[in-house]
Amino acid sequence: MSQPSARAEQTAPPGAGEPDAARHAHLAAYARLVRRRLAILGGLGALMLVALVLDIATGPSNLSVHTVVIGLLDPAALDAPARVIIWEVRLPYALMAVLVGAALALAGAEMQTILNNPLASPFTLGVSSAASFGAALALVLGVSLPLLPADWNLPAFAFLFAFGSVLLLQALAGLRGTGVETLVLFGIALVFTFNALVALVQFVASQEALQQLVFWSMGSLSRATWPKLGVLGIMLLAVAPFALRASWRMTALRLGEDRARSFGISVARLRFFSLLRVSLLAATSVAFVGTIGFIGLVAPHIARLLVGEDHRFFLPASMLAGAAIMSLASVASKTLVPGALLPVGIVTALIGVPFFMALVFSRRERL
Amino acid sequence: MAPNPLAAPRLVIDALSAGYGKRRILDGLSLPAIEGGGVTALIGPNAAGKTTLLRALAGLVPAKGSIRLDGTELTGLSVAGHARFVTYMPQALPQRVALTVFEATLSALMSARDETISTPEAHARALAALERLGIADLALRGLDELSGGQRQLASLAQSIVREPTVLLLDEPTSALDIHHQLRVMQLVEELARERAIIVVIVLHDIAQAARYARRIVVLENGAIAADGTPHEAITPQMLARVYRVEARVEACSRGFLQVIVDRAV
Numbered sequence: 287m288s289q290p291s292a293r294a295e296q297t298a299p300p301g302a303g304e305p306d307a308a309r310h311a312h313l314a315a316y317a318r319l320v321r322r323r324l325a326i327l328g329g330l331g332a333l334m335l336v337a338l339v340l341d342i343a344t345g346p347s348n349l350s351v352h353t354v355v356i357g358l359l360d361p362a363a364l365d366a367p368a369r370v371i372i373w374e375v376r377l378p379y380a381l382m383a384v385l386v387g388a389a390l391a392l393a394g395a396e397m398q399t400i401l402n403n404p405l406a407s408p409f410t411l412g413v414s415s416a417a418s419f420g421a422a423l424a425l426v427l428g429v430s431l432p433l434l435p436a437d438w439n440l441p442a443f444a445f446l447f448a449f450g451s452v453l454l455l456q457a458l459a460g461l462r463g464t465g466v467e468t469l470v471l472f473g474i475a476l477v478f479t480f481n482a483l484v485a486l487v488q489f490v491a492s493q494e495a496l497q498q499l500v501f502w503s504m505g506s507l508s509r510a511t512w513p514k515l516g517v518l519g520i521m522l523l524a525v526a527p528f529a530l531r532a533s534w535r536m537t538a539l540r541l542g543e544d545r546a547r548s549f550g551i552s553v554a555r556l557r558f559f560s561l562l563r564v565s566l567l568a569a570t571s572v573a574f575v576g577t578i579g580f581i582g583l584v585a586p587h588i589a590r591l592l593v594g595e596d597h598r599f600f601l602p603a604s605m606l607a608g609a610a611i612m613s614l615a616s617v618a619s620k621t622l623v624p625g626a627l628l629p630v631g632i633v634t635a636l637i638g639v640p641f642f643m644a645l646v647f648s649r650r651e652r653l
Numbered sequence: 654m655a656p657n658p659l660a661a662p663r664l665v666i667d668a669l670s671a672g673y674g675k676r677r678i679l680d681g682l683s684l685p686a687i688e689g690g691g692v693t694a695l696i697g698p699n700a701a702g703k704t705t706l707l708r709a710l711a712g713l714v715p716a717k718g719s720i721r722l723d724g725t726e727l728t729g730l731s732v733a734g735h736a737r738f739v740t741y742m743p744q745a746l747p748q749r750v751a752l753t754v755f756e757a758t759l760s761a762l763m764s765a766r767d768e769t770i771s772t773p774e775a776h777a778r779a780l781a782a783l784e785r786l787g788i789a790d791l792a793l794r795g796l797d798e799l800s801g802g803q804r805q806l807a808s809l810a811q812s813i814v815r816e817p818t819v820l821l822l823d824e825p826t827s828a829l830d831i832h833h834q835l836r837v838m839q840l841v842e843e844l845a846r847e848r849a850i851i852v853v854i855v856l857h858d859i860a861q862a863a864r865y866a867r868r869i870v871v872l873e874n875g876a877i878a879a880d881g882t883p884h885e886a887i888t889p890q891m892l893a894r895v896y897r898v899e900a901r902v903e904a905c906s907r908g909f910l911q912v913i914v915d916r917a918v
Contacts, residue, residue, distance in 0.1 A: 305784070309777075309784070312755075316755055404749075537752065537760040538760040538764035540750045540760075541747050547711075547712075547713055548711055548736060548740050551733075551764055552731070552732050552733070594752060594756070595756075596752060
């Protein structure tokens with residue numbers, strides 16, 4: 287943060303010296319801080335774009351970054367095979383990484399604030415376990431929903447269960463006298479319950495179904511298609527503005543629940559709508575790409591280290607950080623083992639942890 | 654109807670019952686009008702209901718009965734309705750919050766829905782609150798970097814920036830060194846006088862209550878055990894009955910009340 291001032295304790299009362307000049311200096315310093323935070327957001331956005339282009343360029347048939355940029359800006363300039371690779375294969379895949387990263391990070395950031403718990407994320411509170419159970423039912427027992435195309439059946443099931451798990455959390459939050467700790471404990475209980483149920487389904491599963499299920503639960507971007515991208519993109523566009531509109535209220539909630547209520551914020555209402563957003567974002571993401579842990583937990587922490595917890599900056603920074611990490615993880619998943627495509631869910635932690643630790647240690651002494 | 658800002662506001666508590674779930678802590682408590690312009694201290698032994706009374710006044714605990722601020726009945730108002738008149742400062746300060754002093758103060762203003770003030774105006778008001786408490790130089794420091802006393806002042810800034818008619822403070826000095834205890838109490842007492850607002854403070858330190866409060870209300874088991882000026886409320890008899898200590902109450906060489914505790918009874 288700003289330079290610490292040793293004189294702080296002995297500050298003269300207003301009226302002494304030149305209060306107007308001092309006032310102006312303080313406000314100017316804050317304006318600089320805001321500009322710095324905007325610049326950090328810009329930097330994260332640039333990082334995300336670079337990662338996105340890299341992600342599109344990486345794959346079995348090598349495309350240069352130059353080709354990718356041309357292909358994106360002016361598709362007609364490329365020959366047909368390169369165009370198809372970029373637009374039909376690589377771009378949906380890469381955009382899915384960005385959208386899922388942003389959605390999970392936003393969900394995690396909101397959850398950490400609303401539950402006042404730095405360990406909260408859609409995955410530590412059972413959303414992904416519930417989705418896995420839904421997917422397991424669809425895969426192993428062959429249950430299907432009517433009126434849905436076949437390849438939407440599994441995402442639909444995963445979504446329903448993930449959404450249902452958050453509704454359960456909601457119902458508990460609505461009970462009188464339920465504290466935040468109870469909510470977190472209940473979420474952890476959900477994780478164990480759904481994991482046990484998934485294990486039960488796996489126990490009775492056929493060899494083939496079991497393999498599919500394991501692969502699904504590792505998380506993979508290869509299921510990305512333009513319609514699915516559209517659904518997730520619309521979801522994110524619809525939900526994010528409401529999150530941003532609540533940003534001052536969430537910032538105030540960081541000062542404590544009683545404090546926030548005393549400022550006139552209906553905390554129960556704020557929590558309800560926030561959990562609703564979280565459930566939509568997390569359930570949709572998990573439904574399309576499977577279990578991808580870590581992003582929802584760590585992207586908010588990175589954002590917090592970079593811009594603090596003024597949620598006007600914290601929420602967008604979380605989304606951009608999540609998108610960038612997910613994108614880089616996608617690049618790594620294609621390059622770590624030559625010739626093989628690792629499930630991206632495995633790679634997110636491998637990429638995210640060193641990045642995160644580096645940040646923690648380099649910024650430990652500062653806000 | 655908003656209270657008249659010119660006249661000192663009056664807060665009247667009548668037959669107030671409050672508690673958590675089935676556990677009722679206050680039962681039909683009534684209190685003669687608390688007037689603005691000075692500090693009213695709420696003292697009493699542990700579990701006497703001090704914090705519950707304060708939280709009930711803030712609208713944070715479900716309460717029955719009447720809390721009237723001038724013409725306005727506060728019970729039954731929404732959270733936002735309460736917040737227009739009353740600000741509550743809890744005893745526990747937030748831990749591990751990555752916000753600067755200025756951001757935290759701003760959020761106290763900006764997060765309230767019906768607030769219609771512009772951003773530059775909010776900035777100016779937040780800074781003015783910090784200046785009033787002498788912590789403008791800490792504006793861009795992180796809350797987590799502050800000492801206990803500075804954090805308490807930052808917390809006080811979040812309260813006064815809302816310009817409440819009623820300022821409620823729950824043991825604002827309990828974690829502070831003696832310098833900061835006195836500093837906080839002096840500032841609070843000055844604010845009560847210069848803004849003619851109602852300040853109700855829960856205090857543990859009886860001598861401190863006697864030193865800064867104009868009126869002292871002693872609570873015991875959710876009921877009022879004594880109420881009046883420090884001289885009226887703090888007596889050896891009250892201390893024996895409520896606090897179960899044998900104590901002397903004497904004026905020091907400057908005329909302030911001192912409580913000398915001899916032993917527990």
